[in-house]
Amino acid sequence: xxxxxxxxxxxxxxxxxxxxxxxxxxxxxxxxxxxxxxxxxxxxxxxxxxxxxxxxxxxxxxxxxxxxxxxxxxxxxxxxxxxxxxxxxxxxxxxxxxxxxxxxxxxxxxxxx
Amino acid sequence: xxxxxxxxxxxxxxxxxxxxxxxxxxxxxxxxxxxxxxxxxxxxxxxxxxxxxxxxxxxxxxxxxxxxxxxxxxxxxxxxxxxxxxxxxxxxxxxxxxxxxxxxxxxxxxxxxxxx
Numbered sequence: 001x002x003x004x005x006x007x008x009x010x011x012x013x014x015x016x017x018x019x020x021x022x023x024x025x026x027x028x029x030x031x032x033x034x035x036x037x038x039x040x041x042x043x044x045x046x047x048x049x050x051x052x053x054x055x056x057x058x059x060x061x062x063x064x065x066x067x068x069x070x071x072x073x074x075x076x077x078x079x080x081x082x083x084x085x086x087x088x089x090x091x092x093x094x095x096x097x098x099x100x101x102x103x104x105x106x107x108x109x110x111x112x113x
Numbered sequence: 114x115x116x117x118x119x120x121x122x123x124x125x126x127x128x129x130x131x132x133x134x135x136x137x138x139x140x141x142x143x144x145x146x147x148x149x150x151x152x153x154x155x156x157x158x159x160x161x162x163x164x165x166x167x168x169x170x171x172x173x174x175x176x177x178x179x180x181x182x183x184x185x186x187x188x189x190x191x192x193x194x195x196x197x198x199x200x201x202x203x204x205x206x207x208x209x210x211x212x213x214x215x216x217x218x219x220x221x222x223x224x225x226x227x228x229x
Contacts, residue, residue: 041220103156
């Protein structure tokens with residue numbers, strides 16, 4: 001089952017904040033976040049592990065609520081370079097070796113000056 | 114530049130044909146992952162290899178197969194191609210086999226496949 005991301009798309013002015021949510025219907029071991037610009041390869045942003053702390057670097061951070069099977073990506077004081085499509089990828093809490101990385105539906109973020 | 118290379122960049126072929134996509138991981142990385150990205154289905158994990166052996170399997174069709182060679186490069190073979198196979202195919206690499214808790218996967222630039 002594909003994780004569901006919300007919102008599907010968001011437009012922000014430079015300097016505004018955004019929150020992107022990722023929800024799964026199954027128990028999760030970890031959540032990965034990626035950003036992809038049009039026509040380019042996805043760039044890994046961060047990973048959150050079950051039992052881990054909230055992570056972040058610069059003005060991008062993320063949290064993982066394993067009980068709710070949800071993760072949120074926080075972008076503060078957004079910059080033009082933050083534009084792109086954000087994907088969450090989830091690893092299920094199943095028999096080790098048989099899991100697979102399942103990507104969310106994607107959130108298109110557009111930052112305007 | 115992630116250090117992961119993929120060839121060819123673009124591929125145009127006809128239905129029913131067979132193609133091979135190639136991926137060279139970053140120096141020192143033993144894991145290779147293949148992904149398919151199409152407009153209507155987003156980013157789909159296909160398969161992972163670690164040091165020559167299949168490690169995890171995703172939504173890979175039976176018409177598709179992959180392998181990782183002793184020099185660690187990997188090939189994805191797509192056969193009996195259909196229009197719906199048109200997509201961007203990415204490979205990614207990482208040092209470890211533990212896909213679920215490793216820190217980073219490095220993506221290659223992708224191969225754009227168009228089936229006519």
